[in-house]
Structure formats: structure tokens, C-alpha cells
Amino acid sequence: MAQKRLMQGNEAVAEGAIAAGMTFFAGYPITPASEVLQYLVKRPEVRAVQFEDEISSVCALVGASLAGARAMTATSGPGFSLMQEGIGLGHMMETPFVIVDVQRVGPSTGMPTLPAQGDVMQATYGSHGDYFPIVFYPNSVQELYEYTIHAFNAAEESQSPVILLSDGYLGHLYETIETKRNVRLRKRKRPPLGVGGRHFTGLTSVDNTPTPQDPEAHRRMIARMQAKQREVGARYAHYEYISNRKADTLVVCFGSLSRAVMPLADRYAIFRPILLYPPIEEFSEIAKRYRKVVVVEMNAGQYVRVVQRLMRRTALSLPMIGGDLDVLRLEERLKWITTAS
């Protein structure tokens, strides 16, 4: 059963979360993500709480998730920075929840109302230590809705915090979408708090007992978590690939910027990962068909490093920073970088 509705990107995230059975939301107002919280406080099926900051919001998710909730928060870059310690804790305690980052121009306060993709690296490397988050980045209001549901399921399957990247353009974009009923939801295996004898800690631990000075135990734990995250991530290795036999250049793009690249499909082949991390392995085979690979992103060149590692060769980096989605400028710069190199 599907229903058509005109919806804003941030609202689609909220609706997707409700469809995914979310019961707890904690957040702090921030441009351009505030609509998610504003939308959810009106919904009786969700306990949506405005906390004093993003640190407490993400930590409340850890507690609520351990207590059995399907939990989510939504923020933007400055708040996402504050959430990093809670994300690390969520990984150590293997706690499922979803974090939506509606990216804006940074660093720091930057340009709050303008979109960016500057958190692509922070999404996977923002917290200290080794952890392997699953990160999605849709490019339409419909996809925001669907990938919010996927993010909840991936969180349950991996028992870890899953990141859903959005951006100021997508978050405020209105499009007609199809909502779903009877969504298939993954169930939690671990019983909620109230069993006894279990100890959830940020310390490296074995069988509910901290082992803070056992290198072998730590290596085993990290290897297990890495394998688990790869395995679950591989189930969601979603991407869009527009092949082009006449083109010698493959353009890699994602999120709102990919919407501006799509009209250029007559000139270039286009690869759009929807799962950013763990990186999509199939990409290396696709990239072999093209002489040049350009990674165009609204940052100074973050995901290009991932792309190069997958291909094991050099890619061209085309930064489109500044928050203006200028299609003509993008077209010009793509032409310039592919002819100049």
C-alpha cells in the first residue's frame, strides 16, 4: 500500500523514521535540521524530546536504545561534531540508533543556511579510535524517506549507530513521494535493560567485564566489529550507475550535488553511491571502464580519497564548495578539469 504526498526532505526523514517504528527521538534545534524535531514533537507515537545540546541528545539515544527504543536524532555539522563521542560510545556498546546529519557549510558556524558535503569524512572518522560506521547519503525526498527506514534496519542488523547524511538543499526540498505501509522491520535480538548481570561500557571488554589492558582482547573486538559492519554494509551496497559508452570520464557524485550532475549524462558516465561507507567494492570494476574518474563533491576533496583507494589509481578531484548549486558553473568546471588533464 502506497500513498502519494508532497513532503519536505526533513519531514520525509521524520515520516520514514515513524514508518521504521521509531519510538524515541532526542534533538537540539539547528539550521537546517530543526524541522525533523518540530515535526516529531507533534506525533503521539513518538517520544520526541528537546535536550540541552547535541551531546546529551546522542547520549540519551544510547540510554533509550539500550532500554529497547528505536531511536534517532537529527542535526547539522556543528551538532554532528558534538555527537562524535556519543557515536564512539554507541559503537563500543553496540547500540543501534540513527543519526541524521543535514549538512551545511562549515567549518564552525560557516554558512548555516547553505548546503555542503563537508561532513563526509567526519561521518566515518569523526570519533577517536577504530570504528566502522554504515553511512547512507540519498539524493531525493523519496530516497530520504526510504533510506531512513534502511538506516533503522541496518542499525538493528549491525547493532551500531548508522549515519544518514542529508544536506541543507535536500532537507528543505519539497517533492512528491510515495510513503509505505507495512514496512519490513528488523527486530532487536538483545533484550532491553531489566535483565541483570550485563555491563555496557565504553571500555574494551569481554563478556561484560572490562579488559582495559588486554591488547589481544582489543584486537579481537575490533576485528569482530569490522567484519560485522562490512557484512551488514554489503547488504546495503546501493548505488546508481549511468553507463555511457561514448564517455571516457566517469563522474562520481552523491547527495544534492548529484542532482545537478545527472543532466550531464550525455557527456559523462555517472556513479552515485548511496551507501558511502563501507565503500562499495563493485565500484572498482565499474571504474576500470573509464580512462578518467572525477569525484565532484561539495567539500575540498574528501570522498575522492575513498574512491582512489577503491580504484588503486588517481582520480581527479573537483571541489564545489561555497553552498551554491550552480549547474552552469559545475558544467564548466567539469569540462575544464576533464580537458585539462
Place this chain on the structure above:
Amino acid sequence: MDYDSFLRTDRLPTSWCAGCGNGTVLRAIIEAAHRLGWDASNTVAVSGIGCSGRTAGYFSFDSIHAVHGRAVPVAEGIKLHRPELNVILVSGDGDLCGIGGNHLLHAARRDTNLNVVLVDNEIYGMTGGQTAPTTPLGTKTITAPDGAWEKPFNVQGVIKAHGAFYARSTTWHVRHLAKCLDAAFRHPGFAFVDAKSQCTSNYGRRLGYRTAYDMLEHFKTAYRINDGAQTLADDEIGITA
């Protein structure tokens, strides 16, 4: 009573130094929980980081050892989602009043039904004896060699300013501490027990106390009980009105 049923006996002995006050507080909490019939099916323990931050992990309840300063929001997440669970939060002055100070005052303002026990030893013990938010003015620490120059954190003021439950006791006054915990655990909102405790290794030893008992004797003489007071003076302990 059967203390072992409340403890992760496989984890004993604790990691705490001989003479530490954490064990006294742990025992008092177990006794209070026992009196109320709280058990692993209806109770969760939460701690932050520090010596007293290890307390949660010694309970046989499901327990959470949060990151530094964030025990309060983690506990709020539990309580907001599962109001029927009793949540006992034990942590130190650095964790609750320093790095977690903002969460503390907002939880008090929201009046979330948490039972917060502050083990206040006036020092950062685990990290070696640095100045804490509650270190008294003029007290020498390894980061304040000329004596702490800042006014100590007024935790009573912060909690009571928002109309929440506040009681103060010490590890010497164990019966009074029990009374404070009973009242706090029964309180239907945010309840805070400020338990003055001793750190022998990284505080008392440097201040001239020869033994843990010397520090307890100090509590005995320095504080007098004044239950029912609107506001406790610095040399008073009690359950405030």
C-alpha cells in the same frame, strides 16, 4: 540481607584503593535498594567516568558505564523511554559537576525521575589528584600547587534552584546516608544525594591525613546534621526541605 545478590561477585574485589569511600556508598545504595524491593528486573545502574564511575559495573543490575560527563543524559534516555525502570546513577564530582555540569542542571530543571548519587571526594582521584570543581578554595592539588583559586561548585544551589530534591551526607554518617538515600529513592522526581567521600591515595595523603580513618574523623567533626533546612550551610549535612 544478601549483599551478593546485588553484586557482580565475579568482579570482586573492586579496583578501588584501600580506604576509599566508594565501597561505603555502594553498600549504602545496595541496602537502600533492598529496602525498596528493587532488583535486576526493575532497576538499572548508570555511571560516568572516574573511580566512582566504576560503581555501576559492580551491581548485578544491568549497568551502564557512560563516557565522561554523560551519565545523566544516558540515564535520562532510559527513564524517558522506560519510566517504570528505577535508575540509580552514581558518579563523581568531576563527572557530574565538571564536564557534566550542564546536563546536571538541565536534568534537575526537567525533573527527570533519576536517583543521582554524587560521590564527592573534592578531587580528580583516578587521574592522579588534579583540582576538581568541588575542591575547596585554597586547597593544594597537583594542578593548583598554590591552592585552588576558584570558588567550589555550588551543587546544592544548582539542584535546589530548579526545585529538585537535594540531600547531603558523608561516608562517616552511614545511617544518615541511608536515610538520605531512602528519601531520594522515594522522591518522585529528580533526586540528588551529595555523598562526601574520602580519597586517601590522591587527596588525603597529600593534605596530611595519615589514614582513611583520619579523613572519616574529619567528616565526623566538620559536619553536623540539620535535616529539614531550607539550605544547608557548608558545615551541615541533611535532607533539605
